[in-house]
Amino acid sequence: MTFKKENILVVDDNNDMLDLIQRQLKSFNYRTYKASSVNEAIEILKSADIDLLISDLNMPNINGIELLKYAEEHFPAIPKLVISGILSVYNVVNAMKSGALDYLTKPFTSDELHKTILDSLKKRTLACKDSTNFLNLDNEKSYGGLTGNSSQFRDLIETIKRVKDTKANVLIEGESGTGKEMIARAIHFTSKLADQPFIVVNCGGIPENLIESELFGHIKGSFTGASENRIGLFQSASGGTIFLDEIGDAPLSVQVKLLRVIQEKEILRVGATKPEKIDVRILCATNSNLEEMVLKGTFREDLYYRINVITIRTIPLRDRKEDLLTLINLFIEKYSLEYNKSNVQIIEKAIEVLMRYSWPGNIRELENVIHRLVIMSDDTITLDHIPENLKYHIPSSDTLFKPLKEHEKEQILKVLTAVNNNKTKAAQILQIDRKTLNQKIL
Ligand SMILES: Nc1ncnc2c1ncn2[C@@H]1O[C@H](COP(=O)(O)OP(=O)(O)OP(=O)(O)O)[C@@H](O)[C@H]1O
Incomplete structure (x- = not known):
């Protein structure tokens, strides 16, 4: 027998139906692959060179719509045809949205099947040509280097405009990567301090024994290695803005001193006896929950209220x-x-x-x-x-049918991996406390 060049994968949980379609396809000289479940079909899609996918919709465990969605993203060039006993309008719309080019209602004749296959293979060529439907957006909205278009973005810009020329300390809270540093920059560089220094300090990145001298400077001989007088980052920022990133990571010993800087507007270098006046705007950012840290006693309550005159909460990208x-x-x-x-x-x-x-x-x-x-x-x-x-992923039956506890643990481990094992961040994203997180991954 000579085969046509197309390989067709047929998916149906009913073996009699599979055999019937296979016989019909053979009579049209197509090469056929059979699968009786979605997972089996995915394995075939991955290993064989399939030209057309024909799938039933109603299958146990994972249904045909899931397969269509998966195939549409992982194998977009393969045309998809749906066969089903009960094809409601809802099912048809859903199947089309998920990438099916055509559908057949059971029972169908051999000729109907052949004609629909030929149509689908033809439409595939047209669909490929159609797919260059390019992104066409409104004019983007920008302010101070920030870009966005949502109502939350417009509220943010409104807040920045209101606070930028005031003396209010601003705390920017939000998940990692949501643009906290960019917001701090926008506040500084759109304000009247724009031509003054903007100094960024990563409070979590400086070793505890050096942080005080880095921030406030030191006097020659005040500790081993202090070979000359040095000003700190606060004085480098004089007249401008200091941005204290990851303020939640500042040790308690430094928090006391930061409070003093804010209250007295003066710094004391390490080893010095006389404080020095400074004029610096302070912006802070955190992706920890400072309120919770205050309750646990790891962040000073008085400092929290001082740095938090205005709060800007960044919104995760998935929510805008x-x-x-x-x-x-x-x-x-x-x-x-x-x-x-x-x-x-x-x-x-x-x-x-x-x-x-x-x-x-x-x-x-x-x-x-x-x-x-x-x-x-x-x-x-x-x-x-x-x-x-x-891309779209179908959970396999073994991952789908598991106790809730195991799903929970898996989700926690996924988040932990995404945030480089930072448990504080993971707990914040999952909206549980660190202790609960630790218990759940035991
Ligand atoms: N509104 C925005 N428009 C354009 N780019 C942005 C915007 N917000 C953030 N970015 C970009 O996203 C990246 C992360 O931003 P940024 O470093 O400010 O986030 P972050 O919240 O301070 O992160 P982390 O908490 O990890 O320090 C940067 O490359 C920045 O350029």
């Missing part, structure tokens, strides 16, 4: 989809320019994947992904360029 779209566009433009690629485009399906992903690393993670996508594509970003972990 309008910004997500604007930022995708922004970063594509940015990296197209950087790599001298003119007008890199992105197909709608790829945008859909990026829009659905939860972005635990927020804008930083988005920027890294887009950076990579621009490098890896020629002039159009397609589904083939999108990293596998962002």
